Amino acid sequence: MKPRQILLTNDDGIQSPGLWTAAKALSELGFVHVVAPRDQFSGAGRSLPITSDGLIQSQLLQVNGQEWTVYAVGGTPAQAVQHAVLEVLPELPDLVVSGINYGENLGTGVTVSGTVGAALEAASLGIPALAISLQTEQEFHLSYSPEVDFSTAAYFACHFGELLIGHHLPADVAVLKVDVPSGATPQTPWEITRLSHIRYYIPTPPERKKWDQPGIVGYRVTGDPEQDIRDSDVYAVRVKRVVSVTPLSLDLTARVDFKELENLLRKE
Numbered sequence: 001m002k003p004r005q006i007l008l009t010n011d012d013g014i015q016s017p018g019l020w021t022a023a024k025a026l027s028e029l030g031f032v033h034v035v036a037p038r039d040q041f042s043g044a045g046r047s048l049p050i051t052s053d054g055l056i057q058s059q060l061l062q063v064n065g066q067e068w069t070v071y072a073v074g075g076t077p078a079q080a081v082q083h084a085v086l087e088v089l090p091e092l093p094d095l096v097v098s099g100i101n102y103g104e105n106l107g108t109g110v111t112v113s114g115t116v117g118a119a120l121e122a123a124s125l126g127i128p129a130l131a132i133s134l135q136t137e138q139e140f141h142l143s144y145s146p147e148v149d150f151s152t153a154a155y156f157a158c159h160f161g162e163l164l165i166g167h168h169l170p171a172d173v174a175v176l177k178v179d180v181p182s183g184a185t186p187q188t189p190w191e192i193t194r195l196s197h198i199r200y201y202i203p204t205p206p207e208r209k210k211w212d213q214p215g216i217v218g219y220r221v222t223g224d225p226e227q228d229i230r231d232s233d234v235y236a237v238r239v240k241r242v243v244s245v246t247p248l249s250l251d252l253t254a255r256v257d258f259k260e261l262e263n264l265l266r267k268e
Helices: 017-026 077-088 108-112 114-124 151-166 233-240 258-266
Strands: 005-009 031-037 056-063 066-073 095-102 129-134 175-180 190-192 201-204 218-221 243-248
Touching: 005 017, 005 077, 017 031, 017 095, 017 151, 031 077, 056 077, 066 077, 077 114, 095 114, 095 151, 108 114, 114 129, 114 175, 114 243, 129 151, 151 175, 175 233, 233 243
Parallel strands: 005 031, 005 095, 031 066, 095 129, 129 175, 190 243
Antiparallel strands: 056 066, 175 243, 201 218
16 A cells, blocks of 8 residues: 655744654654755745745755755745655645644734745645644744643644545635644543634734844734634633634635625615
């Protein structure tokens, strides 16, 4: 029987410990091709900037005593998926997994996430896709900290990855977005959730005195999770402390009565 082909990518970059914990777990399901951004690309969404160089560098890495040939791409997570499918893999993979991300991806801001963006790009190519993130303190979000334990998130990546390979999801489900709360174990329950109506991370102004000084817009978590809707991803992770599984669609069309909207727009 031909081994199942799995493409693994992320937005934290090829050196991320979260990526390698996922690689080890997913290797139980099939052959794992690791094609990930060369650089840190958190917040890249599904962007395809023309400024990316597109260089592909193969590397040999020792991970858990095993030697892996991996590919670092000069581009965003979505571009890493494109290069993997168009140039690196011999055929379309059976599954694309993006993660494991340092930090949860919740609420209406998920379109900012490079982790989610890579999965959406894979889904647009007709490939079952999973985006998985682990809740961490904000200080770890852009790090490669060894203090973060990804083992439980890797368990759920493998669990839902196997389900995606083995089952056809409903037509409008393009991506499963999985968020694992900090402190979870493989026995932690999971629930189907919807995106919270709030923007989970809100931007904060750069810390600078003059505009001609370099400055990066920051972010912080906002809102009271207790006030969120009970079936949201935010409420599941932050209040109930369960694993959130959110089905995402590529169809961004507003759920509105078209006739009612047309009457409003045509009103003199």
